[in-house]
Amino acid sequence: MSNVVIALGRSMAGSLRDLLPIVLVIAFFQLVVLQQPVPDLVGLLTGLLCVVAGLTFFIYGLEMGLFPIGQVLANAFARKGSLFWLLVFSFSLGFGTTVAEPALIAVAAEAASVAAEGGMIESTDSARSGYASGLRYTVAFSVGLAIVVGVIRILKGWPIHYMIAIGYVLVVIMTGFAPREIIGIAYDSGGVTTSTITVPLVTALGVGLASAIEGRNPMIDGFGLIAFASLTPMIFVMAYGMVV
């Protein structure tokens, strides 16, 4: 029991250190640059306390739950040798974690209002919500596809940089044809799709697969799934903007 307390205490100190820069930046700008008093100091302090405690628990649980389960699944799939089920799993992981992502829901709603402003769709609520949910499923599908492609890459040992370079070329080509209003959102959508829980799980899956398969280096082949997941949404959102 005391071990747990010591471990928690140690990671709490770590979390405090992680948050210190934000506190310093905000204090400096508020007091020195803007010269305003800090509003609601009590609320601020309790909030910070919650953030520190939350970060501590999150990292503690990460090593207990998320990392091991990713590893276990990767090992099991590698041993079972069923490519079909591995790819089905990869796709559902990518699709399922993205479609409900709150940041994506927010971005899709913004994109719908941009599209309405730009005259691409009618400015009615139903047109907008239809556009937004179409966009959401497009992005989720593209993330699922990205994880599938990334997993195939790990299995085959293809070098990542050619694939990413091809992706970049596609992004550049699409940029030339996509409506101007959608470009900013499309570029942003790459970054917002990968959530705090998806990242550790997907990373553990990639590294686990690369360590379980003979001839793969976990460092060279294990990483890179997130890179695919943040590239394909850009291409698909621009395509969506062109088609709809």
Place this chain on the structure above:
Amino acid sequence: METLSQLLSILLSTIRDVLPIIAIVFGFQLLVIRRPIPHLKRVLFGFIYVIVGLALFLLGLDKALFPIGELMAQQLTDPAFIRGTVATTGEALHWSDYYWVYIFAFAIGASTTIAEPSLIAVAIKANEVSGGAIGVWGLRLAVALGVAIGISLGTWRIVTGYPIHWFIISGYIVVVIQTFFAPKLIVPLAYDSGGVTTSTVTVPLVAALGLGLASTVPGRSALIDGFGLIAFASLFPMITVMGYAQITEIVARRDRRRRERAKMVKQE
């Protein structure tokens, strides 16, 4: 009491976000793999810690950091504040008059990245896989520097109004060129660090900064120009992480050469 109900609603929405993941993971485990999960109890407790931790984290951000961060983003981009720092009022604002905005973008980009939970997760994993060759802090600081540069450049773009794709495409060219010179081991991790950086902490604060700036700078539309900061924040870490690996390699090579030279001198 209000905080408690807020915590409860955030907890519920976190559970709702995690539910698909749990369903997929355990569904495949039970139906396809059909093997019991080792240390099941420990794993379940781990999930509970993750959910509770994330909910507390989000609650704290909602209560403490986001309101003040968003307020500051508004105040710093307020034309009255920017005019106040310029001696001659009445003139059109030059892009350099927004210098506090760029400094704030740099500082908030770096400091929020340090606290980003998913980056911590990837750094832990990379440290473990590389056998300690990639330091947790080295990676986190390299990524933080990249986000800081990216966001301050992104705010400068909003002020000047240059098209976003020029920046992104030139960034891509730099990434592709660097890939050929960077140590092979770091490349996939560097590519990953682009997407990892922008999640719970960074996105809301940065989005507020972008929208605030785009709505106050004359001639910009919040809808079109307000976006794009996240794209900058996920491009530049790739460059800095590869740069970090290149510099460590150069330093290591120089040290080795110096040591060999010292050995030769001794032998003589």
